[in-house]
Amino acid sequence: MSxxxxxxxxxxxxxxxxxxxxxxxxxxxGHGLLVFDMDNxxxxxxxxxxxGLDEKGDPSNVKGIAVSLYTHCIYISTIRSMLCxxxxxxxxxxxxxxxxxxxxxxISPDGRTIYLPSFEGPDWKVVDAQxxxxxxxxxxxxxAHNTVYGMDGKKVYLEGLKSEYLTVVNTASQTxxxxxxxxxxxxxxxxxxxxxxxxxxxxDSLLGFEVGDLKTGKKIAHIEVKGFHMGDVKRHGCPSHGxxxxxxENEIWLADAFNExxxxxxxxxxxxxxTKSIKVSDQPGWIxxxxxxxxxxxxxxxxxDANKKEIIARLKDETGAYVQSEKMxxxxxxxxxxxxxxDQFGVGRGH
Numbered sequence: 001m002s003x004x005x006x007x008x009x010x011x012x013x014x015x016x017x018x019x020x021x022x023x024x025x026x027x028x029x030g031h032g033l034l035v036f037d038m039d040n041x042x043x044x045x046x047x048x049x050x051x052g053l054d055e056k057g058d059p060s061n062v063k064g065i066a067v068s069l070y071t072h073c074i075y076i077s078t079i080r081s082m083l084c085x086x087x088x089x090x091x092x093x094x095x096x097x098x099x100x101x102x103x104x105x106x107i108s109p110d111g112r113t114i115y116l117p118s119f120e121g122p123d124w125k126v127v128d129a130q131x132x133x134x135x136x137x138x139x140x141x142x143x144a145h146n147t148v149y150g151m152d153g154k155k156v157y158l159e160g161l162k163s164e165y166l167t168v169v170n171t172a173s174q175t176x177x178x179x180x181x182x183x184x185x186x187x188x189x190x191x192x193x194x195x196x197x198x199x200x201x202x203x204d205s206l207l208g209f210e211v212g213d214l215k216t217g218k219k220i221a222h223i224e225v226k227g228f229h230m231g232d233v234k235r236h237g238c239p240s241h242g243x244x245x246x247x248x249e250n251e252i253w254l255a256d257a258f259n260e261x262x263x264x265x266x267x268x269x270x271x272x273x274x275t276k277s278i279k280v281s282d283q284p285g286w287i288x289x290x291x292x293x294x295x296x297x298x299x300x301x302x303x304x305d306a307n308k309k310e311i312i313a314r315l316k317d318e319t320g321a322y323v324q325s326e327k328m329x330x331x332x333x334x335x336x337x338x339x340x341x342x343d344q345f346g347v348g349r350g351h
Contacts, residue, residue: 010334010335011332011333011334011339012037012039012332012333012334013037013038013039013290013330013331013332014035014036014037014038014045014330014331014332014333015035015036015038015042015297015315015328015329015330016033016034016035016065016067016074016328016329016330016331017029017033017034017035017036017315017323017325017327017328018033018034018050018062018065018076018325018327018328019031019032019033019034019062019323019325020059020061020062020325021062021299021324021325021326021327021328022235022285022299022324022325022326023061023235024058024059024060024061026059027321028301028322028323028324028325029315029317029321029322029323029324029325030047030317030321031050031052031059032047032048032049032050033047033048033049033050033074033076033085034046034047034048034315034317034323035047035048036315038290038295038330041313042303042313042315044315044316044317044318047317047318048085048090050076050083050085050092051081051083051092051095052076052078052080052081052083052095054080060078060079060080060081061078061079062076062077062078062325062327063077063078063079063102063103063104063105063119063327064076064077064102064103064104064105064106064147064327064344065077065327065328065329065344066105066106066107066114066329066343066344067087067107067111067329067331067338067341067342068107068111068112068129068341069111069338069340069341070110070111070112070129070130071084071111071129071130072086072087072088072338073085073086073087073093073129074087074329074331075105075107075114075129076327077102077103077104077105077116078102079101079102079103079119080097080101080102080119081095081096081097081098081102082095082096082098082102082105082114082116082127082132083095084129084132087331087338088336088338094131094132096132098116098118098125098134099118100118100119100121100122100123101118101119101121102116102117102118102119103116103117103118103119103120103144103145103146103147104117104145104146104147104327104344105117105127105147106147106148106149106156106343106345107129107149108129108149108153108156108171109149109151109152109153110153111129112128112129112130113126113127113128113129113135113171114126114127114128114129115127115138115147115149115156115158115169116147117144117145117146117147117158118144119144120143120144120145120161121143121144122139122140122141122142122144123137123138123139123140123144124137124138124140124144124147124158125137126138126174135174136174138158138169138174138175138176140158140160140163140167140176141160142158142159142160142161142162142163142167143160143161143162143163144158144160145159145160145161145188146158146159146188146189146190146345147159148190148191148192148345148347149171150192150196151194151195151196151347151349151350152196153171154170154171154172155168155169155170155171155177155196156168156169156171157169157190157192157199159187159188159189159190159201160186160187161186161188162186163186163187164181164182164183164184164185164186164187164203165179165180165181165182165183165187166179166180166181166183166187166190166199166201166212167179168180168214178217179217180199180212180213180214180217180218180219181212181217181219182219183201183203183210183212183219184203184205184206184210184219184222185203185204185205185206186203186204187201187202187203188201188202188203188204188236188238188240188241189201189202189241189242189243189286189345190202190243191243191244191245191345191346191347191348192214192245192347192348193245193249193347193348193350194249194347194348194349194350195350196214197213197214197215198211198212198213198214198220199211199212199214200212200243200245200252201243202238202240202241202242202243202254202255203238204237204238205238205239206224206238206239206240207224207225207228207229207230207239207240207256207258208222208223208224208225208240208254209223209240209243209252209254210222210223211223211272221272223265223272223274225240225254225256225263225274226274227277228256228259228261228263228277229258229259230258231258231259232258233257233258233283234257234283235257235283235285236257236285239256239257239258240254240255240256240257241255241257241285241286242254242255242284242285242286242287242298242299242326243255243287243346244287244288244289244296244345244346244347245289245346245347245348246289246293246306246346246348247289247291247292247293247348247349247350248293248348248349248350249267249348249349249350250266250267250268251264251265251266251267251268251275252264252265252267252272253265253287253289253296253346254287255284255285255286255287255298255299256277256284257283257284257285258283259277260279260280260281260282260283260284260300261277261278261279261280261284262277262278262280262284262287262296262298262304263276263277264276264277264278264309276309278304278309278310278311280298280300280302280311281300281301281302281314281322282300282324283300284298284299284300285299285326286298286299286326286327286344287299287346288328288329288342288343288344288345288346289306289342289346290330290342291330291332291340291342291349293306293349294306294307297328299324299325299326299328300324301314301315301316301322301323301324301325302314303315327344328344329341329342329343329344330342
């Protein structure tokens with residue numbers, strides 16, 4: 001049977017950007033969920049109101065963003081709560097406050113389950129995506145932080161700010177299956193390939209990244225950026241906070257805050273080679289990709305043509321102010337129906 005061809009006129013690509021997505025700094029886009037037209041030069045479309053306020057009524061730091069095709073909802077975590085908004089009605093379905101707060105979560109490929117880290121606390125909550133109810137807790141006492149679901153849904157990968165290991169959880173039993181490491185220092189942002197054979201991790205005090213073998217649990221490579229020096233950073237406390245695989249898994253893109261740059265590495269051959277550096281508009285703290293790999297999107301709001309390695313646009317809100325956020329995700333619509341969703345992490349999507 002031939003694959004169904006979707007008319008181009010009904011297929012739309014949108015970038016959803018949660019703000020304040022750089023700490024609680026409102027100068028980088030204000031507060032809400034901003035929508036940009038990826039098919040029209042990333043032009044600003046609208047601002048969707050959100051919750052996520054603290055006791056004084058001020059916006060809380062946004063920590064994560066994810067989309068479920070099953071519930072047709074987008075989820076935004078803040079340091080205090082997680083919000084669920086219906087992408088079709090653009091209405092708030094629920095906002096729930098969890099003991100210990102929230103950090104950067106990840107949603108299962110079937111859209112039914114969320115692994116939600118506490119805010120640098122002891123545990124991850126296993127949450128029902130439809131109701132927001134807590135189903136289980138995974139306690140690691142590692143200062144819970146970043147979370148990535150494997151593409152097959154069978155494993156989820158947990159990173160704590162105070163651990164030199166990446167923890168692997170079996171999602172069927174909701175128990176720890178293995179660890180990967182030790183790495184050279186505390187693990188920070190990381191990404192994994194589609195078949196879950198390798199992880200690529202930032203670690204504290206390293207301008208570069210390390211590679212772990214997810215099958216053996218061993219660290220197998222240590223890569224340092226050449227031609228650049230470490231210096232003071234505005235936030236996150238580590239030289240490289242942000243790492244992404246191209247969807248085709250032939251390159252690693254790496255954030256360099258002090259030098260306001262993105263460094264690119266060819267990983268298609270046995271030896272990893274640094275190939276190019278791109279100057280961006282501010283200190284990057286995150287990188288993600290469009291689903292098709294055409295665009296690289298660092299948290300600085302610069303939009304990079306991933307093939308030409310050139311900045312082609314910069315996100316601006318309705319006032320013309322530049323937008324920055326470490327929490328953005330692509331959503332594709334066919335007419336008014338959700339078709340596909342990306343990931344806030346620059347995960348591999350296979351060859």
